[in-house]
Amino acid sequence: MSIELQTKYGQIDISNEVIATVAGGAAMDCYGIIGMASKKQFKDGIAEILRKENFTKGVIVRQEEEEVHIDMYIIVSYGTKISEVAHNVQSKVKYTLNKTVGLAVDSVNIFVQGVRVTNP
Numbered sequence: 001m002s003i004e005l006q007t008k009y010g011q012i013d014i015s016n017e018v019i020a021t022v023a024g025g026a027a028m029d030c031y032g033i034i035g036m037a038s039k040k041q042f043k044d045g046i047a048e049i050l051r052k053e054n055f056t057k058g059v060i061v062r063q064e065e066e067e068v069h070i071d072m073y074i075i076v077s078y079g080t081k082i083s084e085v086a087h088n089v090q091s092k093v094k095y096t097l098n099k100t101v102g103l104a105v106d107s108v109n110i111f112v113q114g115v116r117v118t119n120p
Contacts, residue, residue, distance in 0.1 A: 003063060005102060014101060020059035023070055023108075026096035030088045032080035037073040037113035067106040070097075075114040086110040 003019060005012040024036050036058030060071040070093065076085050090108040097103045 001061075001063065003061070003068060003103060014103070016061040017056050019061045019070075019097065019101065019103065020056040022097060022100055023059050023061075023072065023093045024056070026093045027072060027074060027089045030085065030092050032077045032085035033089065034075045034077050034116045037075050068103060069107045069109065070105055071109045071111065073111045073113050075116055076112055078115050078117040082112055082115075086112065 002013045002015045005014065027033055027036065038057045058073045062069045062071070072089065072093070074086075074089065076082055089110055093108045094105050097105050
């Protein structure tokens with residue numbers, strides 16, 4: 001699937017993988033984020049931290065009529081306020097997708113899959 005944008009010069013098709021990669025990169029820039037988690041957890045509930053090339057496994061891009069929704073699965077750092085980290089990710093992802101791709105995102109849903117202690 002892809003997102004279609006209509007401009008005065010013609011039509012632009014942007015794949016969901018590109019949008020997911022941009023959104024994942026924007027989320028990783030936020031304070032308190034350890035990494036992206038896979039949307040499919042293991043049976044024992046352990047969240048796997050994804051590498052940069054696999055961000056698309058932790059981000060779901062949905063298009064419903066004219067609305068675009070993004071679901072993000074993240075792992076946060078221990079000791080941070082989870083609600084603030086999630087709000088920062090939502091703001092950063094919406095801003096980055098608007099400025100980079102020109103895409104107005106209607107909602108960014110955050111699913112915290114785990115909390116990790118970082119080594120100083």
